[in-house]
Amino acid sequence: MEATEQTQTAAGAKRRVELLRFTTAGSVDDGKSTLIGRLLHDSKSIFEDQMEALQRSSDITGGGEVNLANLTDGLRAEREQGITIDVAYRYFATPRRKFIVADTPGHVQYTRNMVTGASTANLAIILIDARKGVIEQTRRHAYLSTLLGIPHLLVCVNKMDLVDYKQDVFDAIEADFTDFGTRLNTQDITFIPVSALKGDNIVERSTRMDWYEGPILLNHLEEVYIASDRNLTDARLPVQTVIRPQTPEQPDFRGFAGQIASGVFQVGEEVVALPSGLTSKITSIHTLDGDLETVYAPMSVAVTLADEIDISRGDMIVSRDNLPxxxxxxxxxxxxxxxxxxxxxxxxxxxxxxxxxxxxxxxxxxxxxxxxxxxxxxxxxxxxxxxxxxxxxxxxxxxxxxxxxxxxxxxxxxxxxxxxxxxxxxxxxxxxxxxxxxxxxxxxx
Amino acid sequence: MTVDIETYSLSHLQALESEAIHIMREVFAEFERPVLMFSGGKDSICLLRLAEKAFSPGRFPFPLLNIDTGHNFPELIDFRDRRAAELKAKLIVRTVEEAISAGIARPVPGETSRNRLQIPTLLAALEEFRFDCAIGGARRDEEKARAKERIFSFRDAFGQWDPKNQRPELWNIYNGRLHPGENMRVFPLSNWTEMDVWQYIAREKLDLPSIYFSHTRDVIRRDGQWLPVSDLLPLKEGEEPQTLPVRVRTIGDISCTGCIESAAVTVEQIIEEIAAARVTERGSRADDKRSEAAMEDRKKEGYF
CATH class of the missing domain: 2.40.30.10 (Translation factors)
Structure with a gap:
C-alpha cells in the first residue's frame, strides 16, 4: 500500500506521512544489496517488470533464486564486476512513512560515496556479518556515520541463518560494538538480528529467533523518532535570491528567498541581516498558496522586511538574539x-x-x-x-x-x-x- | 501550505516541494541562461508549478523548451501550447523533423521510435540558444541508471553523461560551475516517485492532458503491451486492433508508448490504481525494454 499525505492512526487521528532518509553501508559480502532488495521486495515495492528484468539478467543465483542485489546495482560495469560504484537512491513507502535510501558501497576507496550518502541521512544502517563480527569496516562505517552527524544508528547483524540463529553470537557482537560505540558521539544505537537472504526480522518477525524481542527492521524505520533531529533553535535563513517582481500590482515587493536552514521564523519577529548587522522586522512570509505566520526548517520561503536594507545572495537572515x-x-x-x-x-x-x-x-x-x-x-x-x-x-x-x-x-x-x-x-x-x-x-x- | 506549529513537522510532499523550490532558485542564481523542459507531460506539469512557487509573486525566469518528436499524441501538444499561453511563458519548440532535414539527426533504417533522435535535436537546441542549464522532470525511481544520477548532472561539451565521473553531491549544496560549452541538466524531481507526482497533482489540483485519464482507443497487443493504433504503427501480420478503455501512464513517442487498461477518470482513481499497480511506469515504454542498459546508453549520448 502507498502513502497518502496523511494517514489514519489507530486512534483515528490524522497524522502526516513523514520523510525518512537513511543510508546503508556495507560491502557486497555483507549482503547490503540483498537487504535493500529484501526491504523493497517484502514491502511490495518491486514491480513485475523489474522482477522480469532481474530474471532476464544473466546472473541469477543458483537454485533459481533471483539475485535481489541486482535491483540496486544499476550500471553496466557494476553488474559486470558485481560491485556498487556509486551512490544509488531508492524509494519506497509504507502508510506511515516515505523512505529515501542512499545505498552506498562500503569499501575503503568509496569513503567519498559514503560521506555523500550520509550527508542528508536521518539514520544509518550498519551491516555486520554475524560470522565475522565487528571488523575494521564496521568501525569505519560507524565513525563516518557519526562524523556526518547521522542521529540514529541501526546495527543489523546479518546472516543469522549461517550461525544457526544463535543468541550468544548476536549478544557478543552487540557487546563488542557497544564497547566501541561509547567512543563515538552518538546517542541512539539499535541492534537487530536479521537474515536478509531468508527475510528474518526484515518486514516480518522471525519465528527462528524467539529470544529476540526488540523491533524488527521495517518497524523500526517506521517508528524511530526523528522530529527532534532538526535544529529548531537557531533561526537561520541563507538568502538564495531576492524576488522583485516590479509589476504594477507588486511595485515594491522585495522577498528574500531561501530554504530555512534551521530554526523557526515568525511574522513580527526582529531579525538581523548578516554580514551587514542591520536589524529589521519580518512583515510577511509569502508563498503562492497564501501568506504564512510561522515557518520553520526546511521550508522554502520568501520573507519581506519592514526596512529597506541591502541583502543579497550569500547573506543570512537570523534571529536577533541568537547569532551564528x-x-x-x-x-x-x-x-x-x-x-x-x-x-x-x-x-x-x-x-x-x-x-x-x-x-x-x-x-x-x-x-x-x-x-x-x-x-x-x-x-x-x-x-x-x-x-x-x-x-x-x-x-x-x-x-x-x-x-x-x-x-x-x-x-x-x-x-x-x-x-x-x-x-x-x-x-x-x-x-x-x-x-x-x-x-x-x-x-x- | 498547512503549517504544524505543534511539532514543526512537514509532510513528505511538503519536504519534496521545498527541496525542489530550493533547487529551482539555485539554478536561477547560478546559471546565466537556464531553460525549463516542458513537454506537457505530468512530470513537467509539476515542474512548472514548482517554478511558479519558487518565484512567486514574480514570474518564473525561465523560457520553456520542448523537443517535439513529431510522433505525438495531439492532446499533449494542445495542452503544452495552452498551458504555456496561460502562463504567458515563452515556449520554444524544436522538432526532430527539422533536425533530420538539417542533417543533425540521422535515423537508422528500421528505427520507428524517435526517442533516440531527440538527443541530437536537444543538443542542437541548447547550442542554438546558448542554454547553459536545462531543468528536466526526470526522477530517480524511473530507471536503474537514473537512480545513480545527480540532481545537478554535469554534461561535457558533447552533452554526455559520464556515470563514473560525477560530482559528489552533499547536503543541499550544489556545484553549478561550468566551463564555456559545457552544460548542466538539473532534476528537481529526482527524489519524487510516480506516486508523489500524482499526490502532488491531486493536492495542487493541476490540469492534465486528457489522455492520462480513461478513454476508448484502438490498440493492438504487441510485446505484452497495448500500443495505440496510429499512422506510425504499421500492423504486423495477425495483429487485430481492439477498442478498449485505456489511459497512458507515461508519454513518449506515440509509436512506443504503451497504454494500460483503465477505468480511472479522476486523479483520485489514478492514485488508487497506481497503489495497486504491479508494473512500473517505465514498463510501458518499449524504448527502455530493448536492453538492460538502454537508458544508461542513451544518457551517455546526451539524453535526459
Missing amino acids: HMESQLDAMICWMDEQPLNPARKYVLKHNTHTVRCMIRSIDYRVDIENLQHVEEVGELKLNEIGRCALRTTAPLLFDAYARNRQTGSFILIDEVTNRTVAAGLIAEPVKEPPTPQFEEYAI
Missing part, C-alpha cells in the same frame, strides 16, 4: 574526494549554504586513519578518501554554526578552480571563540 559565528578563519574536518590530492599551496572555491568564497588551507593538523581511527600528524596532503582536520582562511567571513550543532550551516564543499570538480566536503568545528553576543550598536550603520 562570523569568521574568516576556521577549523574543519575535510573529507577529500578527488583524485588530485589536497594541495595547501592552492586556493579553492568554497561554497557554504548560498555563499561562495575563495579559501586557502593554512595547515593540515592531522589525518584520521579510518582503519583504526588514530590521528596521524605531520601530513603534507590529503589524498582521495582521506579525512583530516584543517585550518582554513576565507576571502570573506562565513556565517556558520559548528557542524555538530547544525548540519546545514556547519557544512561546505570545496571546488577546484580549474577543473570545477567538487573535491571535498567540510564539517566546521566549534571555534574557540564564542559567537558574537547581540550588540547592534557595534554593527549598525
